Amino acid sequence: MAEKLVIIGAGMASGRMLEHLLEAAPGQFDVTLFNGEPRGNYNRLMLSPVLSGEKTYEQIVTHDDAWYAANGVTCRFGEAVVRIDRDRKVVVSKGGETAYDKLVIATGSAPFIIPVAGKELPGVVTYRDLEDTNAMIAAARPGASAVVIGGGLLGLEAAAGMAARGASVTVIHLMGHLMERQLDPAAGYLLQKDLERRGITVHCKGATKAILGTDRAEAVLLEDGTVYPADLVCMAVGIRPETRLANDAHLEVGRGVVVDDQMMTSDPSIFALGECVEHDRQLFGLVAPLYDQAKVLARALIGEAAAFRPVQTATKLKVTGVDLFSAGDFAEGPGREDIVFRDPGRGIYKRLILEGDRLLGAVMYGDTADGSYFFDLIKQGKDVSDLRETLIFGPAFAGGSKADPLAAVAALPPEAEICGCNGVCKGKIVQAIEGGATSLDAIRATTKASASCGTCTGLVEQVLQLTLGADFVLPTVQTLCKCTDHTHEDVRRLIKSMGLKSIPAVMQELGWKTVGGCASCRPALNYYLLADWPLDYQDDRQSRFVNERNHANIQKDGSYTVVPRMWGGLTTPDELRAIADAAEKYAVPMVKVTGGQRIDLVGVRKEDLPAIWSDLNAAGMVSGHAYSKGLRTVKTCIGSQFCRFGTQDSTGLGVKLEKLLWGSWTPAKVKLGVSGCPRNCAEATCKDIGVICVDSGYQISVAGAAGLEVKETELLMTVATEEEAMEVIAAFTQLYRENARYLHRIYKWVAKVGLDWCKDQMADPDTRRALYDRFMISQSVYQKDPWAEHAATPAEWAPIADLTLRAAE
Template structure:
């Protein structure tokens, strides 16, 4: 099979993330060529401010070394600019007269700095802040000169100003608005930030419009439209950026503010795509790293013909990278006449929180001085989750963490928002691969490798993992002693190489023990069933036959369990059970916690007669399946109506009978908040409320009790059943064998699970695959 020729125009962060995802999705599909105008390998432009501030070197911000390109057979041309796209012949031409054919073309040309069109903008000492070369010029200038003027009080301008302060310069920030960072902050947070930066040594001139840059060959002064002037040896243009769309325009590709793309990042020309700061999706041009990465992931799946629901836009969040400042903003933090907000302002400690609500849902927030709840806020906004009064209180009070902040975080919570890396994912890779440094964590997970704002958190988490507090946080090791592969790697290879039997997996993946062991054989059988449901995998079982209607006891007798859906029965069935017990001399009958009657001590030769005389559906507690649903029956605690909860339990039990799962699943349904069924400590718990059913997941009532997390609220029985079907099917498809629901949720993240279940297309696909199973 001939590989398609893929050309990437632009060697920046968005384009390279897309290429990395393409290689991950289909490493053999494309012959890849990349052109970059800068004479460097791919580097993290966002961390230029860290280089300027002296926190990182140029080597530290490189993302992909040349060896990475070589390893993946990528042809890289640096310092070479694509100047023409010939749509008819599918060729690109560069400024070095090079012509390259493409089957698919990705434009990722990013943006260019906006240089104010004022007299003197081209004098020596007027520098933008966009590239490594710009950064080097600023550092060199600071060695010889002392007075710097930064034009622009936004995110980039403030980070540049902080860097110049670190280099020993006197820094004045000029801003056209009355508040700094007005696109990311409200007026209160802006004033707090300004006061802190003034204490660090910055001066601010607000509501100033630059008219002219004065000097002979080199800048000497800056004049404003109100007639005032400032002395300056250096002027940094940080007034914003503009999408770099000149190539697309000249090639006849539809543009507006940027290159217009659809949900699959396709432009108006077939087989030409755009991603990153040069792309405009539904009228929005994104400039922050997380949306650009999300676009790259979607485009990679589309190009590799993987199932993908398309790019749906992103919720924007901002974190400032200046020492001594904790600052976070997300979404619509200003609000309007249709919204309400809650604010908390501690002027003594310099802490400010504002959360904006539309109804019971959060749509935006600003945090200054204490950003511990930023991940939680982002989760609530993305998933449009309603927030109770109790939860609102938690958001405005920082948790008291007796064992430190990291010990108090749930494993599903995100450490790195840019790359969606959770605490659990970092613990997993650190323990499995023996990582000891932040740099190693970055290389394996990309955490701290984008905006860099989470680097302190990664450092703290690494110290926590290496302490004696993490004995119970180990997540995943190699599958067993027969192989050096982890379970995720085994599953990936089964899919990639289309392996269809246990022995084929062991042979192809070079199992050390070619017959396997008691750990890997059942695990491989389970994965093969999930990946190839059309194949019937032979499994050893303790059941008598395929109906799974008797289970071996330790005394070599058997137990038989009549199925009482929802824990309910009637006089006729009770008499039938009693008669069978008498007829076959079954002395032990037990009513268990799952509200079922167990006929225990049945002789093997009596089994056919017991089954025939009972003439009832049978249940089983054995194996990794969805177990019977525990319900709350009776009026002694609460007199609420139990009928809807019992009906829901019956429907769920019939839906999930004998369904294989990675680990046994326990469910509970409580009719009301009194929680008579212990729903909040089950794998799946459903609790009746005035607004419908609250669905909790990932609970456990074992030795170390775990409270389930609220997944969502379902307004009807049908909605609850649909959500639970999707949850269980996604767990079946993506969990490791014998991985419990709470371990799985910590590994993949509750946010991710919600994203899948709340996507209609993906949810329907899960339901279809569940029905097939």
């Protein structure tokens, strides 16, 4: 029987914990999720783009209603928990009592309200949730005045968002410069000047005395007598852990809800995570440690060993379009000295703080590209005395020579770590290069360096360049599309490493430049998410090309080609009669036998599609997916059953393969051929995957082409039985699905990753079986006939307009 898990708070930390928990132990818990807001998890970090008008709320939703329903989560949104009864193990809300076996408190933090007269007036808001954001949107009309109290990150984002909507905005900050926790005075000054250039008034060293007004806020009065008019006042002066429920339940509470390394409170049945917790006398507000807590708690709930160990973090932010970075200790003190670089013309400022031969802190404004390098030096406590003269210029000059940008990499010892995600050192990469891995993709395949988050890609390329010299040509970076600076490979790695499971999540987390994406990136993202998260992601029909949306191939006159599937090229008299009847009934102008051993009905009117599908379904036929990025056909010869040269039942194997593989989404179309002997009547040696039957078994070859390019297949492996052949082909298809760039046929992908790598994956029985199992999991979700789905309710079928997503068809 499933354990009853109750979660109080549907924020980002509890949302990430739920993702880990449901993935690791589906069905173990009966989950009830309470939230004071009338909605589920959304990305609070993206409220600023909503405020400025760059995004909508719908675009920042992390878990929608369908996600909760698909995962069996009982949602009690808009229903605040008012009490925890630990003795009876129930939580009390306005809806009554809810029992728990385990309870998670994820109440986050509450905004701090400064105790001044007028703080309760209408028109005074904080900046924590969607309601606050909507209030600012409503007030920030052109000509309106707004005052933001607080010059930290949230306050500045609020100010920039309202200014973008036309309001006249003033920022009041108590301290001497903006963002004093992250920036030193010089960087804070640059930030203030940038804001003022955008029309935002900044008043530092300003103490608020009162908020003036009768029926609502009208102005803000400072201690020095200055008055700023205000149609809206936003208080963004800080947050504190929301601990009232924990306090009332007599749990141990310090500054936050006290938890141990497993995120357990003083009650072994109650856990906590997020901004409300205190661990080892430390509070947490950045996303990275909260996500670490989420992973630890998910493992702890299912009884696995896990321990939360907060690590030193750097702050890398983009405030109102300006890049900022700070790490370590940048306060002044005895024995400390600074290295400072200023370029006022470009708006760049860098400051390094040293004590003796060690780097203690770094602050950067405008150019933060070297932030990770400086942060690593701080964490390691490395002696930087030899780098002192060029340290401020970053790793490109770390060897002391500005003429050689590779000097920094050349100076690294073999044991220096290049790829932190996979623990790959420089020496291992050099060894792989000397062994024949002379490209970035080959390095990824052999060492895994740069194969996860991708942030070390530049370093890996420098090691390649350093080792190979003139023989290495830096590849031209081709981004996925104009909406992003990321490549296809970057996006695929980040989807996996960051656990991104929706198109809005990808666009939000990876910094898409255009709202909603375009005709190039949306289909690619839709495919990558389908391939990586088959059990979590729901196909977005609007992100498919017109042919895939309408389940037929559009022709130049706007009509469509309907292609029923013929398993392995076989048909029956009944099927032929059904095709003939459909051709007559719907006045199909052309009936064509294809090179893939099927029959095309060419020229079907769009409005007739649901009806013709229904008629063909009634005859037992399904969509041939002639329009899809997926399996098209499996071409066969008559094989050993009738042919005197046949060595195996090629027709039977072709039918089995088609029934195994049909309906699977792949990066590009996939065609198979199975020939019963080396005479190759089914032309298996120019297919994406081809099988040649021989006396001893089955030769499986891959990466052929017979379209714009003509290429013969290459032998992948030879197996003895049909069962082995089917497992290898399904596993290889899954390898292609998980690793290829969208719209790349198999021959292009194999040329990129190398046939030897593919052979190695298939030669390992455990790897091959794991790939096969993942393929079958995906098939359990997506192997369904789209004709039957839409033909069942033709009156409700309304294809999306065909004006979009046709560019890459």
